[in-house]
Amino acid sequence: xxxxxxxxxxxxxxxxxxxxxxxxxxxxxxxxxxxxxxxxxxxxxxxxxxxxxxxxxxxxxxxxxxxxxxxxxxxxxxxxxxxxxxxxxxxxxxxxxxxxxxxxxxxxxxxxxxxxxxxxxxxxxxxxxxxxxxxxxxxxxxxxxxxxxxxxxxxxxxxxxxxxxxxxxxxxxxxxxxxxxxxxxxxxxxxxxxxxxxxxxxxxxxxxxxxxxxxxxxxxxxxxxxxxxxxxxxxxxxxxxxxxxxxxxxxxxxxxxxxxxxxxxxxxxxxxxxxxxxxxxxxxxxxxxxxxxxxxxxxxxxxxxxxxxxxxxxxxxxxxxxxxxxxxxxxxxxxxxxxxxxxxxxxxxxxxxxxxxxxxxxxxxxxxxxxxxxxxxxxxxxxxxxxxxxxxxxxxxxxxxxxxxxxxxxxxxxxxxxxxxxxxxxxxxxxxxxxxxxxxxxxxxxxxxxxxxxxxxxxxxxxxxxxxxxxxxxx
Numbered sequence: 252x253x254x255x256x257x258x259x260x261x262x263x264x265x266x267x268x269x270x271x272x273x274x275x276x277x278x279x280x281x282x283x284x285x286x287x288x289x290x291x292x293x294x295x296x297x298x299x300x301x302x303x304x305x306x307x308x309x310x311x312x313x314x315x316x317x318x319x320x321x322x323x324x325x326x327x328x329x330x331x332x333x334x335x336x337x338x339x340x341x342x343x344x345x346x347x348x349x350x351x352x353x354x355x356x357x358x359x360x361x362x363x364x365x366x367x368x369x370x371x372x373x374x375x376x377x378x379x380x381x382x383x384x385x386x387x388x389x390x391x392x393x394x395x396x397x398x399x400x401x402x403x404x405x406x407x408x409x410x411x412x413x414x415x416x417x418x419x420x421x422x423x424x425x426x427x428x429x430x431x432x433x434x435x436x437x438x439x440x441x442x443x444x445x446x447x448x449x450x451x452x453x454x455x456x457x458x459x460x461x462x463x464x465x466x467x468x469x470x471x472x473x474x475x476x477x478x479x480x481x482x483x484x485x486x487x488x489x490x491x492x493x494x495x496x497x498x499x500x501x502x503x504x505x506x507x508x509x510x511x512x513x514x515x516x517x518x519x520x521x522x523x524x525x526x527x528x529x530x531x532x533x534x535x536x537x538x539x540x541x542x543x544x545x546x547x548x549x550x551x552x553x554x555x556x557x558x559x560x561x562x563x564x565x566x567x568x569x570x571x572x573x574x575x576x577x578x579x580x581x582x583x584x585x586x587x588x589x590x591x592x593x594x595x596x597x598x599x600x601x602x603x604x605x606x607x608x609x610x611x612x613x614x615x616x617x618x619x620x621x622x623x624x625x626x627x628x629x630x631x632x633x634x635x636x637x638x639x640x641x642x643x644x645x646x647x648x649x650x651x652x653x654x655x656x657x658x659x660x661x662x663x664x665x666x667x668x669x670x671x672x673x674x675x676x677x678x679x680x681x682x683x684x685x686x687x688x689x690x691x692x693x694x695x696x697x698x699x700x701x702x703x704x705x706x707x708x709x710x711x712x713x714x715x716x717x718x719x720x721x722x723x724x725x726x
Contacts, residue, residue: 252342257284259298259330259337274324274345276317287314289321301330301339311346323350383424384690384711385617391417392623395715399630419453421712438567440475440590441483443511443520450487451509454495461495463505463526470512476520477590478567486560486571487522490583493557494526497581501528513589522585530581531573539573560585608632609722610651614644614658614670615688620711624657624688627715641665645673648681655725656681657709657718660689660697671704682706686721688713 253271257264262285267277275287288294293312300307310326328341394414401407451467458465476483491507498505506527513520531539540561564571564585574582611633615621618639625635636651638644642665644658656674660667667687674682687701690711701708707721 253344254340254342255284256333257339257341259301259339261285262294265333265338271343274316274322274343275314276320278317287316289313289315297326297328298339301328302337305330309344322347383420385620387417387420387424387712388690389619389623391421391712391714392627394418396623396626396630399715418714421714424712438477438479441478441480443473443476443478443483443522443587444469446478446480446484447487447509447511447522450484451491453484454488454491457492458495458507461499461505463495463498463507465491466506466508468508468510470510473511473513473520474517475590476587478587479563482563483567483587486563486585487524489557489560490524490585493583494524494528494581497526497528503527518589520587520589522587523582524585525576525580525582527580530575530579540571608634609654609726610634610636611655611657612636612638612644612647612653614638614641614656614662614667616640616659616662620659624718627718630715631719641667641670641673644670648674648678653681653684655684655686655722657686657688660687660701668700668704671706684725686725 252268253274254266254268255264255271256266262283264280264282264284267280271277272279285291285294288297297307297310297312306327306329308327310328311323312326313321313323316322323346324343325346326341326343328339331338331340391414394410394417397410398407398414401410447469448467451465455465487509491509494507498507504527508523508525510523510525511521512523540557560583561571564587567587569585569587571586572584574584576582611628613621613624613628613635615624615637616639618637621637621639625637628635636647636653638647641658641662644656647653648656658667658670662670665673667689671682671685671687674685685706687704687706687708688711689697689701689708707724709717709721
């Protein structure tokens with residue numbers, strides 16, 4: 252056992268076991284224990300306690316070993332009289348493994364707490380997004396209709412702004428849904444530089460408002476990323492806005508730099524966002540990605556932005572880190588996997604036949620959504636009927652032939668899945684031409700049920716281009 256006998260007055264070692272010398276990395280017998288204490292005040296407190304109470308048990312303190320390294324020990328000691336002098340007899344227990352286990356336990360507890368927060372946040376975002384989906388689908392659809400039908404240049408410019416804002420809202424809602432479902436919505440080959448450039452344009456107004464200058468350093472010849480472009484753009488926007496907020500009241504130079512690069516072997520792409528601001532204090536660096544944690548004043552931050560970034564990047568199989576550059580400020584680094592090599596494309600050109608006019612039935616209990624979808628389809632020359640329920644739709648299908656049926660999933664009475672099951676039983680020819688539309692792709696049970704039908708699904712809020720792509724694929 253590691254046991255020592257030392258004189259209280261000066262710490263001179265009277266006796267020490269081999270185990271104690273090995274634990275403290277002492278060179279040999281003799282010497283003093285004074286050098287093992289981090290400060291003279293710490294040893295003085297220890298000695299005074301022993302003189303007053305005669306004992307200490309399991310004092311957890313940090314000590315310095317013979318090679319200068321630090322170690323946590325649990326110290327137990329008794330004050331005795333030996334040959335007329337105050338002598339301390341002590342033993343110590345090395346806490347290295349126990350403290351490592353405690354730290355791991357704390358880390359796991361923190362992970363569990365963050366998972367619980369993220370789960371609650373996901374439910375909140377899902378609820379908000381689901382409520383927004385139908386009115387947002389109407390806004391996106393009507394903006395697209397105006398964009399395609401207006402002939403007045405001045406009106407066209409205003410419509411373009413409305414359409415861009417509506418599309419951005421749709422992307423944000425999809426990002427929220429992606430955060431809640433913990434996975435990217437659509438992975439494809441993505442030009443990182445193009446995404447960074449478009450994200451910078453979106454965030455530029457807030458950057459200018461903060462009085463900061465933005466510099467882009469986009470590497471040439473980057474490989475394509477394997478990502479969801481809308482979600483990565485949302486990450487870029489959040490990181491730039493976060494940097495702008497950090498510089499808003501900063502007295503020094505206000506500069507934001509965004510740089511793209513690739514790992515030497517081309518398997519990893521990197522996006523760096525650095526600001527010249529005050530940086531992040533060391534005591535909160537580990538919390539910056541924690542849900543609902545923010546250092547901003549009330550009304551200026553929600554604590555969601557960096558959490559969303561972390562969730563999106565992690566879902567892509569990437570990593571996001573907060574770094575502290577030596578020159579000051581803060582640096583947030585995003586790393587994303589590169590896309591696999593593209594398959595060789597043949598030289599034969601195949602002309603696709605344009606989809607002709609179709610008779611389409613739109614089934615949705617929200618009349619505004621079904622009417623907007625109908626108007627979008629009518630622009631392409633299709634003939635469209637609307638039904639407010641599955642029961643009404645079944646009656647219309649008995650009377651008329653439809654090339655395509657687009658049905659909402661969540662409806663009162665007979666829902667979309669039950670409607671499809673009824674068609675599969677009574678009208679399999681129609682069931683094979685059915686398309687689902689839903690704003691609720693968060694439920695694993697619903698996602699499995701939709702996949703089991705084998706039918707395509709439009710996720711609200713959908714764009715006119717989404718509907719046209721589905722029709723092209725079906726026909």
